[in-house]
Amino acid sequence: MIELEGLTKRFGTTTAVDHLSFRIRPGVVTGFLGPNGAGKSTTMRMMLDLDNPTSGTVRVYGKHYRDLSEPLKHVGALLDAKAMHGGRSAYNNLLCLAQSNRIPRQRVDEVLDLVGLTAVAKKKSKGFSLGMSQRLGIASALLGDPEILMFDEPVNGLDPEGILWIRNLMKGLAAEGRTIFVSSHLMSEMALTADHLVVIGQGKLLADLPMADFIQQNSRSYVRLRSPQQERLKDLLHEAGINVVSVPATGTLEIDGVSAEQLGELAARHQIVLHELSPQRASLEEAFMRMTADSVEYHAHAPGMAADNPARPADVPAWGAAHTATRKAGE
Amino acid sequence: MAFTAVLQSEWTKIRTVASTSWTLALVFLVTVGFAALFSATFDPNRLDAAQRATFDPTATSLSSMELGQLAMIVFGVLVVSTEYSTGMIRTSLAAVPRREHFLLGKMAVATALALAVGLLTSFASFFLTQALLGDLGIGIGEENVLRAVTGAGLYLALLALFCMGVAAMLRSSVAAISVLVPFFLIVSNLLVGFEATRTVGQYLPSNAGGRIMQVVPHAFDSPETPYGPWGGFGIMVLWTLAAVLGGYAVLRKRDA
Known part of the structure; x- marks a missing residue:
């Protein structure tokens, strides 16, 4: 070998x-x-x-x-x-x-x-x-x-x-x-x-x-929810013991480990209007780009950005074989 | 790794590219063609007394080597440098990673081929021109003639090998040819032409190695040399050895 x-x-x-x-x-x-x-x-x-x-x-x-x-x-x-x-x-x-x-x-x-x-x-x-x-x-x-x-x-x-x-x-x-x-x-x-x-x-x-x-580490799947009654929905999910992450930028909620079906039924039981209920999967390409973002030789810069301010996610986790991926939603 | 396998491989390489046949055909055609031209138009009445005394019919056959050798330089360079210009070198070295086997195999095959073409050229040139010179011609059995004609073939083979070494050092067809052609065509002759630089010029590869082709030492007013025919050839062997070792050192040291 x-x-x-x-x-x-x-x-x-x-x-x-x-x-x-x-x-x-x-x-x-x-x-x-x-x-x-x-x-x-x-x-x-x-x-x-x-x-x-x-x-x-x-x-x-x-x-x-x-x-x-x-x-x-x-x-x-x-x-x-x-x-x-x-x-x-x-x-x-x-x-x-x-x-x-x-x-x-x-x-x-x-x-x-x-x-x-x-x-x-x-x-x-x-x-x-x-x-x-x-x-x-x-x-x-x-x-x-x-x-x-x-x-x-x-x-x-x-x-x-x-x-x-x-x-x-x-x-x-x-x-x-x-x-x-x-x-x-x-x-x-x-x-x-x-x-x-x-x-x-x-x-x-x-x-x-x-x-x-x-x-497994990088393709975390989750469900994205969007609702005009977001605060009520959040309380409801908390009561049900479901962990919720708010993403203020898009005005959505992201939920791990619960199926879209279960979430849809839960919302229906409490008559909450949903504008979006979609299963999501983080792409491997994104995970790879985050992994190597620090080490890319030539960064493309957005127009008007300072040269020493490369366009990359603000938070780059340390990677390695033993690393367990955590997606920093909402950052 | 069997060295014979490398030889076989290099033989396939050399016989399957067009540059081999056109460069070697040019060596033959230019040398024999110009020798025939010189001897067919040769007029002994135009020689002065000194030239007449030192007239060397063998030199008439072999002086066109001066031009024919240029094609041999190109042959020697291309055998090595096309490996680099085409990128083949990386494929070649992945197949034969031992640098000494690769280089030695290539040089052995190409030098053997150059020797065969060199001898064919020198003997064809000799017999054709001697026939054209008629009464002024000389037989191959005369003193030193066989040595001179065989030596011309050896000279061409050694020249090719020298150029392979230089090409292995420079790794580029253009660089190697633009160094070697002016060097053999102009610099060597120029340095020998002037009294002040003659002693240096005489030790250059073509001037020293060319001595083996002379039957009459001072034919056509050529200057006296501090070495004999084989001594001169030995000097060229040393030059060639240096070029080959230099090429090997570069091949070993540099990234492919």
Whole structure:
């Protein structure tokens, strides 16, 4: 398996990756999440021994990547779809990689077929669209039939069909019991594919937890109530022993742990008019943005705002694997 | 990792890009073409007494190397630098993470190919021009001629390797070509041309390495050298070794 220990990369005075330590668990899809510029690509390049860490180590099956004999048979990676020689055909680009790791020639045909590039196998890869280049990159990752697969932002720039194809491919590979490490800056994308989450911001580890835990902690569901008789409704709910949070900004009440049906019936029994009765679910994207708000490299500022006053929620909780989310309603 | 696998892979890489065939074809065509042109239009009556005394028919065959070598420089540079310009280097190093295997494999395959093309070029150039020179021509069996013609092929191979080393240091086609072409075409000749800088110029790779192609030491008024043909070649080997080690150091140290 892959283990990172105190992995650090500095470019001049900028620390791109800051003492990163985590393990990639076997047989599951691990989502590697972080805003743009968080250090995801740099980390992945160091995992493949392309960039030299300033300090710290990466071990693949207990070894340095450099010491793996025929590494493509252990780790397949798609870091940059365009990292091929455009003047060479798709087939020959894959053939030279296969030969370097003593992978049989017929495997080249197999992976080309798998990614649907057989028809253009003899064409020079510089004429390929981004989607086709991405498929070629994935073919190169699959060449050695590796147990571990790494993808850096594989859906970036793809059309919906391409995104769906990659998503299904990853699910299929995971179902075969392979270990998949995939980076993204989109929480929504990860929620669909990942079993485990590693979140970084400004090169630092922010969270390392199962996806299910993240969802449970962050997707608190509640019911929103709006009524012209709000004070009466509040008293009523208090009498019933139900905890209520007022949100003055929107003039609504938010209630945890009681179903919309129960609340509707309670209001009806006391003849209280309701203007709104809606079940709500906090989005994972919001939770992720709150988690990384402190560490986003470039904040977008609302017009007229001071540069040192980044637009982000006023209260940012401290996050970690053990953290229990509390939504600060009404703030 | 088996080194033979890396060699096979690099051979596939080199034979499947267009730049290999056009650069190497140019080496052959330019060298042989200009040599044929020189010898077909050669008029011995225009030589003065000194030139006549030191006339070197072999040099007539090989002097066009001066131009043909430019294509060999481009070949040597592109073999290495296209890995960087295309981004292939990251894919290549993920497949062959041991930098010494990667670089050595690439250089071995490309140098062997350059040697084959170099020898083909020098022998074709020699036999064609000697036939064109007619009575003034010389046989391959004459003293030092075989050494000079073989040496020309060796020179081209070594030049390609030197350029691969420089390209590995500079990691850019444009940077490497714009340093190397003026260096071999202008700087080397200029430094040898002036009395004051001659001693320095003689130790530059092309001037030292080129000595192996001379059969008659002072043919066409060429200056005296402090080294023999193999001594000069040895100096060029040292230059090449330095370039290769420099390229390896950069490959190891810098991020891909």
